[in-house]
Every structure is written in C-alpha cells, then in structure tokens.
Amino acid sequence: MSVVLYWHPKSSALPIACALTELGVPHERVVVDLEAGEQRRPEFLALNPNGKVPTLTVDGAPMFESLAIQLWLGERYGVDAGLWPAPNTPERLLAMSWCAWSYVSYGAVLGRAYHAAYGDDTRRDARQAEIALEDMDGLLAVLDGHLSQRPWILGATYSLADLVVGSVVGYSAFMGAVQNHPHVQAWCDRVNARPSMQIAA
Numbered sequence: 001m002s003v004v005l006y007w008h009p010k011s012s013a014l015p016i017a018c019a020l021t022e023l024g025v026p027h028e029r030v031v032v033d034l035e036a037g038e039q040r041r042p043e044f045l046a047l048n049p050n051g052k053v054p055t056l057t058v059d060g061a062p063m064f065e066s067l068a069i070q071l072w073l074g075e076r077y078g079v080d081a082g083l084w085p086a087p088n089t090p091e092r093l094l095a096m097s098w099c100a101w102s103y104v105s106y107g108a109v110l111g112r113a114y115h116a117a118y119g120d121d122t123r124r125d126a127r128q129a130e131i132a133l134e135d136m137d138g139l140l141a142v143l144d145g146h147l148s149q150r151p152w153i154l155g156a157t158y159s160l161a162d163l164v165v166g167s168v169v170g171y172s173a174f175m176g177a178v179q180n181h182p183h184v185q186a187w188c189d190r191v192n193a194r195p196s197m198q199i200a201a
C-alpha cells in the first residue's frame, strides 16, 4: 500500500506525520509550501478541493481532514500495532468519541479563541476571546476529570487516541488554559515525550 502525506511541518499536518511514525507506517512526505501558495495549484486542488494540508493519498486515492485521516490510520494500522482498539469493543467507542471531542468540540472553541485573540483586525475581539477561553477551560475540566481516573485516554495504556487528543490540546497550551488542569498538563507532558512526537516543526 502506497501512502503519501502532503504536509507542511509547521501546520496541523504535523500530528499526522507523528501518527504515521508512531504506527510505523512506511510513507512518503511531500512538503506543500503554503507561503508560496502551492496548496492552490490545480494538481493539489484535484486531491483536496479545500487546498489544505494534511492531505493523504492511499494508492493514489485522496483523503483530507485530520480527524478522518487519524481515524482511518487507527483502523487500518493501529489495531495491528496494538495502538487502536479492535472494532466492536467499548474501547473503540471511547477512542472515536474522544478523538471527535478534540477536533470537533474542543477544536471549534479553540478556533474561536484563536481568531478572537490573534486574528486580523476584522476578527480580533477581546471580550469574545475571554468567552472562548472560558469555554476552553470548561472542556478541559471535563478532560481533567477523565484523566484524574486513568493515566491515558483509554485507561492503563497509551494509544493513538492520546496522540490525537494530545496534539490538539497540546497545541492550545500556548493560550494559557491547559496549565490550570494538572491531570491534563501531566498527560500532555507524557504524550509529548513520545519519540514519535519529536518530528521537527
């Protein structure tokens, strides 16, 4: 199976490169120069009409959206690698739930907070940034409660769910909400210490 990751090391494609590494998937990485606008070239738009990285091709067939790619990697390679739960197990349900939580629920609030705090003049809004940070804090409190009962998202052992959720939550740490949640902070540190997370950004 030929797997190609179209990425840029300083982008949301980085966690996909980390997951491919963690799972030991042989793959090729093609840098898309976002500053030069390579993502808008017709040959790239034919793979991903959104013009974004990450984009993955599998035997030439494209897929996009980080969450979809991560879930597919878990299913295709993670079960064999012992890093993703088998189908039809309670752990699989939990893994999918937390991964969606990170990209969809937490990701939406993180996006709001980011644009309100650091966006261009048309989007920056101190009050909205404050509200979004409070919302992030509320979601992190839920994750903190979960991690106060177990060391990893699925329980006793590390899994791809930790890499996925940890990438999204870890990215948001610079905004200042993570360190208020000691279990989340300690877990982020453990996730980030994995050799697979050391790909240069």
Ligand SMILES: N[C@@H](CCC(=O)N[C@@H](CS)C(=O)NCC(=O)O)C(=O)O
Pocket (backbone or CB within 6 Å): 010, 011, 012, 013, 034, 039, 051, 052, 053, 054, 064, 065, 066, 067
């Ligand atoms: N929801 C998408 C977001 C992808 C995304 O926004 N990628 C950015 C890099 S972090 C990008 O390619 N931007 C190029 C552009 O918008 O021109 C995912 O998770 O895959």
